[in-house]
Amino acid sequence: MSKRRNVDAEIAQDLDRLRAATHGIVPSANFASRVMAALPASSLLPAASSKSSSTLFAVGRSWRVAVPMAIGAALASLLWARAAANNYEIAALVSDPVQAQAELALGESAW
């Protein structure tokens, strides 16, 4: 038992000695440059742009979703523009019918 304890103590001492000795390990002088040279060129893009592109990609991942969404958005903006124009016409006619008619006439001639 005593012999076994001695062996264990020797092992512990040796490990401690090796721990202390290997503490002096240092990388090569050019190690940092080597690491920097090894970085892939494709990953040099800023994260913000890659993130936004990945978000866009995620949204538009399926054209079955992306195309109807785009058509829907275009139709919605057309309808909104038309409604806004109608509202302008109606509001103008209510506030100053004569002036509004003149402006509408000017707008039509510009087209």
Added chain:
Amino acid sequence: MRMDVYEVEDDLQPLVARIAQGDQAAFETLVHATSARLVRLSSRIVGDLSAAEDVVQESYVKAYQAMMSGKFDGRAKVQTWLYRIVTNGSIDWLRRGQVAGRSLVPGVGKSATGAEAVSPEGEATMSPFATAEAAVAAVEARAALAELTRWLNQLPEEQRVALVLSALEGQSNREIAALLGCSEGAVEQRLVRARTTLRKLREQS
């Protein structure tokens, strides 16, 4: 005795956000601040400085890609995260059974003092050592690493890694369990087996 797991006390977390924005200088700062610690860790596990540098380089590339793609959000301490990547990379290296390409014998590939080394292309490179004492310590460290490797080569990989993390890196069983993804009981068992193996070998010799 409980050693600090990480020598770098500076807060490196602000670098993470800068790296994610593509700031290479920030990544280089991170490499300078952590590489000595990580190369030492890997050297102790794989038993070879050249192989350790390869493992750490590969780990940095993986870490950089993860930061750039937003996979590392900076909630964990960046040193802890790198330590884990390098530990796993070193274990992978052992499993692949790669053969070291450079001699472990001190003085081979370096001048006696390490003051100047000559690359295979014949170009002189600046010494990483600030003083002659540091150069001597590095040479002694390489010799100790060779001795350590002779010891550890007699252990199965799982026991070897557990022993290095415990006896040389000063990690607790709990920390080792977290690093290796196993239970604390499994770590304890590996350490007991490693010490038993070493005891038997010593008794035989």
